Amino acid sequence: MNVREANADDASAVAAVARESWHAAYDDLLSPSVVDETVDAWYDPTDLREQIAQSGEGGSGVYVAEIDGSVVGFAHVYGGSDGRNDASTARSTAATAERELGRLYVREAQWARGVGTALLDRAATDLAADGVERLRTVVFANNDGGRRFYDARGFEVRGERTEAFGGERYDQLVLVASLSELRSE
Template identity: 40%
Template sequence: MTSPAIRPARPADAAGIRRVARESWHAAYDDIIGAETVDDTIDRWYDPDRLRESARRPSHEFFVAERDRLVGFVHVAPDAEEGEEKSIFELVRIYVVSDEWGSGLGTRLLVRAERRLEDRNADRLRLTVLADNEVGVGFYESRGFERIEEREDAALGVAEFVYEKEL
């Protein structure tokens, strides 16, 4: 099987991004927050119009991995809490279909985004992950992220970790 190609996301990718998100969220989160909550969250957080807008924004870096169809994506944006300070970016989302877990695709997507941020003179990349998402926590820690905070996710009512990495 050929390795998926990574390219910048386009507005037309919104449906594929949403499909990948739904599949990977169910695989990662059904046992943590329940399938119904996963579906509700995907419907809110992966609105096709918002995804298309994110793909168009020059301040965002949004890449997809594609074989015959989309199989993963990564999206980073200036950290909203930092205001005009553009040196800290947030890893908004990174997901690959569960069939690709352990294949190195997530790492390839992350590296692609990190390289773009380095080109933009970003200093740090920050993210949040549900504390019970062992796959996600393991992935981020193996990629050099350090846990800097534990808090409650206000929307989901579960513990989450904040991680950060110097670029």
């Protein structure tokens, strides 16, 4: 497996991984049609190319994991807490020691094979080198697999929020981990 910084040519592969992993993880929670709507809105390849081009600004980064030359997972660390990665977010977070892991998804066939951990480790290593101390992420409160993944790596619940998908509100947990205490499992 190779974990590297994403480039613009990876945008379509990242979108495909997002669609597959969202359906595998969230069809029972949200419904397949809501998953498709969300993936279409959040993972448009044109938008992904722009986000990848902005990697490195304000503590952001997009990483992909490849096996035999195929993208099987990705992670996206944002400079800000609102999921945006633009100049205003970079300025507002430049002095902070916390970043958000807004996206970490892996093809279902690669779940529990170390791909997610490798992506998280790469992002954490780069962030720590930039002086970032903590990493924050959000999971659905009833996403047992996601919660187990983050719990095993040292993330702790620091808050709760709700977010709307398909007109329904869903409970989410805000998780935070110290990069110096992050565990690879």
